[in-house]
Amino acid sequence: MKLNLIKCHGSGNDFFILDEYNAPLSWSDEERANLTKLICDRKTGLGADGILFFQNSEVADGKMRVFNSDGTEASMCGNGLRCIARYACELLGKKQLRIETMKAVLAVEETAPIYGDIPTYQVEISPISFNVADLPMNAEGDTFMQQTFPELAGDLKFTAVAVPNPHIITIVNNDVLQGDVQKTFSEHVNGENRYFPDGVNVSFVAILEQGNIFVRTFERGVGFTNACGTAMSASTLVTCLLNKNSFEEAVTVYNPGGKVKCIAHQKGEEYSIDLIGNATYEYEVLIDVSNSEFVASEKTMFDAEAESYRQMQKDAKAYLKSKLV
């Protein structure tokens, strides 16, 4: 079977977009998972953090389904939603759309470039819940806010939040950021463990200065990635709740793959977040898949986009170098 794929990234978190909007595949989810594992493997496949399946929707302009590189399906993906926002806006000739995701219909729109001429999209991150049952997480109270895992991460204080995929977030200093705790903790809570039966995305956050943070994320189903959009959004929210940043004000979120902006909104006990950042195409490719093997051909590169993004990365790295000392 021949399939056309677009390789796209948001903050270096990279995905293949597979269009089922025009040509739905009569596939089981096991087949979607198998294709994802085959193509996303960075050693034997083309390499990516996951596949975004863009499908028709009965309740919105289109639907995004996200499969992580290990074949598990995620309820949400912020960087991926920006990639789908671009693909869908260009396909449907619109600047604003509503995209169905596993747990919610979310607003997306094309917006002013975050840097130079980089294609930039704003996506809604919602619904948000601090109730541990919604992650799910096994803990004593209804929420887990600024609490410790003494046997796993010493006195680091974590907050658990579903946006709606599950996140656990801690604010750390540069020594902890550079150390091994995040890796050992993340591997533990994403294996057989008593806290997170379905695993969890783990973010370590450094406050750089008012309105500027750095977020490094170990993603469930993938491992360390260049960036995780829902994690950067959730981390911004947590810094606002801890009075390190302000609600309704844009926070620049640096990550190993670049930077985005996030705005956390609060209406009483209700929260939502805007995630604003790049949706950069790397290449388009045709693959011929049969019997768990594939052959790629007809590769078209988007070199100019890659170069614009590299400039932004260069500036982001220089800023980070001056702050993360």
Ligand SMILES: N[C@@H](CCC[C@H](N)C(=O)O)C(=O)O
């Ligand atoms: N990279 C994503 C999140 C992808 C899903 C995540 N690994 C999960 O399983 O929840 C993002 O940009 O939000």
